[in-house]
Amino acid sequence: LVWGSDWPHLNVKPAPDAAQLLRMFRDWTGDARLERQILQANPERLYR
Known part of the structure; x- marks a missing residue:
C-alpha cells in the first residue's frame, strides 16, 4: 500500500x-x- 494524491487540485x-x-x-x-x-518505506521500495 502506498499513499497517492491528485494534487494539485486544479478544478x-x-x-x-x-x-x-x-x-x-x-x-x-x-x-x-x-x-x-x-x-515512506513502500514508495521508496517501489521507486528504487
Missing part, C-alpha cells in the same frame, strides 16, 4: 483540505510505524 471547488485528509489518514492507521510504511 475542484472547494479544494480538498490536505491537513484534514492527513489527519483522517492518521486516524485510520492509528500507528506511526504503519504510517511510515505507507508514506
